[in-house]
Amino acid sequence: MHPQRWHGHVTTRTMAALVGCTALVLTLTGTASAQADTSDPARQTLGAKDGWGSYGSGTTGGAAADTDHVYTVTTWAGFKAALAAGGSAPKIIKVKGTIDAVSEGCDALAVPGYDFDAYLAKYAPEKWGLDTDLSAEPDDSPEGLRRASADNQDQQIKANVPANTTIIGVGRNAGFKGASLQIKAVDNVIVRNLTFESPVDCFPQWDPTDTSTGAWNSEYDTAVVYGSTHVWLDHNTFTDGSHPDSKAPTYFGTLYQQHDGELDIVRGSNYVTASWNAFADHDKTLMIGNSDSESTAAGDRGKLKVTLHHNLFRNLVERAPRVRFGQVDVYNNHFVAGQDYVYSFGIGKESQLVAEHNAFTLPAGISPAKILKKWMDSPLTAADNRVNGKVVDLIAVHNAEIPGEMLRSDGDWTPTLRTKIDSTKAVPAVVDHRAGAGRIC
Known part of the structure; x- marks a missing residue:
């Protein structure tokens, strides 16, 4: 088997979390008063009116956990065991250090007979063409062996989070590499103070029929909220880390894409608040x-x-966020674009986006008209947003410069679940100083 290009073995480099607040010091006692002690970040709950996650019953995670359901983990196997223990009884899982979900590297996940060079040789466009996908390939073909290898990775890196759970990093340098957190069909989950280095798909699939030139398609979002309710993601850092797309090779003239999303909220999920996180160095975010x-x-x-x-x-390149259907409130965020920037807000089917009091820092030559991207006709509200320090009507500038994608203003709902709204002018300093892992005060 030929070693996988670029990704090979996920490195054991310790991820440096963002600096800022004093590192968390988590203590554990067994008294009832300690269980209700909000001075311990592991037992903190989402505050009243703090976004959609506070709606109805609110989001408390594992705050009520007894001492038998508080775990400190340092390995991937230990983390998975803690998730499985105790069913849906309230639990707190404290993550100490950086846990690598693929510590033995991609080659350890490949089935016997899988060979990347053989895969490239068989499905090269000049030989295979661009009209037929690989879905009908038999199990003993290069594609069949890739599928089996991908199944091994799927089982290895996905971690299912049960209801009534808080997962929190200890200190500034806690987190995961190569993991895919699955918050699926559950209620009441909190994830805080963790640095996630995006999983690298060891076995992307070549799809000759994807676009006119074919494309490599990857799996594994860093975190997925799927059919779940009352979720709070706070003070986390999501990044491609040591494996940015800029280091990826090309095969068949196309980027060998090994990343999917950083955070997806899908399939009827509801009442989610994502606050004080840092999303960095990624494409589809x-x-x-x-x-x-x-x-x-x-x-x-x-x-x-x-x-x-x-x-x-x-x-980031795009999807910060791309929205379909939901009533999505985006306020007091700071968007810092690079030269590869495509858009921030994707206006999708029946979306109801309110984007207010946000700050954008765009490099020279990138117009504010790119901040909004129309995928389908849906009204939105975009008020009091600043670009490079100046107030800009995002809808007006978009419609003036991209008349073929006219957007409608004035959505039909008004957010009420907000904490203190910071001055838009102050947002860059406030957010840059306090967002991300290692900065819980």
Whole structure:
């Protein structure tokens, strides 16, 4: 078997978390008063009116856990065991250090007989063409062996989070590499103070029929909220880390894409707040609603209510977020674009986006007209946003410069679940100083 290009073995480099607040010091006692002690970040709950996650019953995670359901983990196996222990009883999982979900490297996940060079040789466009996908390839073919290897990775790196759980990093340098956190069909989950280095798909699939030239398609979002309710993601850092797309090779003239999304909120999920996170150095970043299909829409309409506030979006390409169906409130975030920037807000099917009091820092030559991207006709509200320090009407500038994608203003709902709204002028300093892992005060 030929070693995988570029990704090979996920490095054991310790990820440096962002500096800022004093590192967390977590203590554990067994008294009832300690369980209700909000001075311990592991037992803190989402505050009242803090976004959609606070709606109704609110989001408390594992704050009520007894001492038998508080775990400190340092390995991937230990983390998975803690998730499985105790069912849906309230639990707190404290993550200490950086846990690598693929510590033995990609080659350890490949099935016998898988060979990347053989895969490239068989499916090269000049030989295979661009008209037939690989879905019918038999199990003993290069594609069949790739599928089996991909199944091994799927089972290895996905971690299913049960209801009533808090997962929190200890100190500044806690987090995961190569993991895919699955918050699926559960209620009441908190994830805080963790640095996530995006999983690298060891076995991307070549699809000759994807676009006119074919494309490599990868799996594994860093975190997925799928059919779940009352979720709070706070003070986390999401990054491609040591494996940015800029280091990826090309095969068949196309980028060998090994990343999917950093955070997806899909399939009827509802009442989610993402606050004070840092999303950095990634392409397709944050998707709310994953399909325009009518079968998916039936489960998404009236749901996908999400609040994003005080997050730092730095050096991203697109989807920050792309929205379908949901009432999504995006306020007091800072968007710092790089030269590869495509857009921030994707206006999708039946979306109801309110984007207010945000700050954008764009490099020279990139117009504010690119901040909004129309995928389908849906009204939105975009008020009091600043670009490079100046107030800009994002809808007006978009419609003036991209008249073929006219957007409608004035959505039909007004957010009420907000904490203190910072002055838009102050947002860059406030968010840059406090967002991300290692900065819980």
